[in-house]
Amino acid sequence: MVEYFKKRKAKKQEIIQRVKEDKAKRKERKQEITALPESERKAQIESDKLLRKEQKQERKQELKSLSRKERKEAKKEAKMYKKIKNRPRRIAGWSAVAALLLIVIVTTGPTVVSVLDNVTGKHITIDTTSTEAIKAREAADVVSEEIANEGLVLLKNENNSLPLTDNKINVFGSTAFTFKYAGGGSGASDQTRAVSLFDALKNAGVEYNQELYDYYMGLPELEEKTGNSDTGVVQVIKGMLSSGEPAGEPDITDTTLAQAKDYSENAMIIIQSDAVEASDVSIEQLQLSDEMHNLVEKVANNFSNVTIVVNAGNTLELGFVEEYPSIQSVIWVGTPGPFGTNSLAKALSGELNPSGRITDTYVYDITSSPASENFGDYKYENLDKAYLNYEEGIYVGYRFYETFYQGNEEGYNQTVQFPFGSGLSYTTFDWNIVNQELNSDSIELQVEVTNTGEVAGKDVIQVYYTPPYTPGGIEKSAINLATFEKTKSLEPGESEVVTIQYGTREMASYDMVNENYILENGTYQIKLGKNVHEIDSAVNFELSQDIVYQTDDATGTEYKNRFTQSENELTVLSRNDWEGTYPSDEDDIKVATDKIIERVQGHEYNDDVEMPTTGADNGLKLEDLKGLDYEDPLWDEFLDQLTVDQMINYVTDAAYHTIEIEELGIPNTVLMDGPAGFSFFFKQFEAGAYPTEIVMASTWNKDLAYKMGETIGQEAKAYGIHGWYAPALNIHRTPQGGRNFEYMSEDPVLNGIIGSGMAKGAEDQDVTVYMKHFIMNEQETNARSGILVWSNEQAMREIHLRPFEMTVKEADVTGAMSSFTYIDGKWANPELLNGMLRDEWGFEGVVSSDAVFGFMEPQKAITSGNDLMLDILSVTKNRDLLEEAYDERPEAITVGLRNSMHNALYATLKTHIFN
Structure with a gap:
């Protein structure tokens, strides 16, 4: 060795x-x-x-x-x-945190007080001890376990090896004692009520080898860590300090192995990866370490029925399971929240029949996707900024694999192990299309689903479409998810007719040349799939002529290309020339053009505006505007009462709260992370804890997504929380994204359907939902120093903007959180926040920044559509910046401040604080 x-x-x-x-x-x-x-x-x-x-x-x-x-x-x-x-990326991430700590150390005077208030949460007053709060947490626990139950995915089950026949099992590996319930950072949640794996096995009536348990517990480097959870900031720092190497694994002695073999032929190994906000994941962390591979080999060579459990929020390489015939089953649990171990144990015993489906493509080599070619640490030589080229275009995840390998089944099978949407059951189902109505307005199918097996279970009907494609024309994936439905639990022999419907317009592609969406004439194949690659049946929809959509269906705003100012030379992947357009970071010329530098450093103020009235005495309180439309004239009278100082204080001091302006009846509000249950980045408090969003999405259950949002909304009311920094709608662009556990999937439609369900559930409880991170926040490396993301309009609209658009239109959200990224060369890009979000989609509400770093300037934010600064460390500095900008451009800054107040207060009026 x-x-x-x-x-x-x-x-x-x-x-x-x-x-x-x-x-x-x-x-x-x-x-x-x-x-x-x-x-x-x-x-x-x-x-x-x-x-x-x-x-x-x-x-x-x-x-x-x-x-x-x-x-x-x-x-x-x-x-x-x-x-x-690509090694510099972890160093780059740590440098950002070091800079933050330096700011805290050298800050003096009133800024220190402000920083301490933000970090300690002094200004956040929530009550988690009331009877209502306790009941809300109890309700959250029930929903949490329900999500874990339905999110668990059975990926392999040879010879019906599961459920176990004798309910005895050997649990190998130190990972069983460090079960990953959640991710780290703002997406972390309270794990104090987490159930240990071994308690869960007992609860489900599964006997585990106590001597094997004692062997592991006797190792000096091992201790059971159930229920231990650091604060978000501690998790982030630990993540940044990690080496990026996969964790080691203690060896197992021959004596212990022999005893285990005598105990049972059943064995289980849990494989994991670490992921945390602010750090991306190395390729090695998504593969088995040499030590873990040795353990798998030993166990697989000595036991006839081995189960591998995937306990990770990132996509791992699982090719090793095919090396050993004794690995009979694979179960994916993701990061399933505090009660996910119960779900796993019940699946082993047969009490639970798995019904989840994976939300990513599992491939043998995670670097085989085109997006992985442009992931890492890329910096300009003549501009103090990092950049990232999204040269894969629309071909993210299955869209690449299904299109690239179309007609090449052998190549596909050598590359893809588990297709997007895969998942098995302990029973079988038969599908039969009993009715169909296909026209230019909508696609509707009625599908009879029958349980043809011997145990009760739920099934997922996945609906895809294949559009007509003209070589050299608009880029189109060979297959796209359109929608899905999940059945109720069906007893053996029971049937249910499921109605599936979506708008025909949703199959349109964006035409960058003509600046519109278009359904090109030809045959659209509507496919019912067990997963994206295993198609059960298909029907054809014939379109005799093109249908062109010039305007948005919700607002009537005319479409146009909004993100073309960069003149960044990208070669975007095209199915018309795979070889000639395949991405490579070797092609980069790391010299920013003068236009890029000008866009990054400059800012356009609208000086052609009249100075609004400020400080008027119109006798209005905020509650007088409750129920009024956003455009109601009374808003002007109310906003005239605000002074410039009041507005500056309000927009700059908005980390996890907004401040009170007592004389105008403007209340303090409390705003909280996170996507897996309420959390505060700097200190712990007791709250409902859910599986991370990837597990929520793997349920493929729209009703359960709404129920999660509704339950979180009810908990918010019990605690006195008014805004929720969630759901997170970014895609899994590559397996290495540090926040993949916090995001849902590689597919924008799945993200949009599940995300809008969560958002609507919370908004219906009068909680402001801050959908995030708007947009293209799929890499942690360099993010907090401001990263320029380059793409093309079609990919942005069809992939990265789509989940947010669906959530705005289907959930009527009143909040959004902008990302750290420079979109088309601009942080807080006005074409994104005002042009796309507000004008084109019709969003009415507030946009908050993510945590404020030095490149995020408030004067640019409030004149571009970003209303609040989630300002933890630099409140005083940002006040000064706004005051200086006001001195130079009083009209433009005052109008920007007024618009931000209008947006923020409009959202506040819709919260339960005014019920």
């Missing part, structure tokens, strides 16, 4: 040197290209790109000629190279 580590260290040093040399060559080449005349530059870029693609193909051919052992070693070396190349 010592020799192994010596060799590994030597190989690592060799690769580090190679990375340095390659980096120097790339820099030299970029300088050469930058120095060329513009007319020659593009040709050289294309020439270099072609050369790299040829080299890549040569490497692939070389790999094929190697033996399996040599190929495995070569792939391992390639992954180590990529990891070392």
